[in-house]
Amino acid sequence: MSDKLKYELAKELGVADIVRREGFGGVTSRDCGNLVRLAIERAERALANQEINE
Numbered sequence: 238m239s240d241k242l243k244y245e246l247a248k249e250l251g252v253a254d255i256v257r258r259e260g261f262g263g264v265t266s267r268d269c270g271n272l273v274r275l276a277i278e279r280a281e282r283a284l285a286n287q288e289i290n291e
């Protein structure tokens with residue numbers, strides 16, 4: 238996963254300030270799990286859209 242995508246997801250979850258100050262190591266385990274969940278959801282949507290367009 239690219240750093241750009243990780244930061245975009247962090248912004249979406251409202252933890253971008255923590256990431257700016259402390260890096261991803263400062264993000265709580267719960268929020269890290271939510272970041273992963275969002276990344277998976279986006280990947281699934283992208284795959285579904287790709288399959289529809291084929």
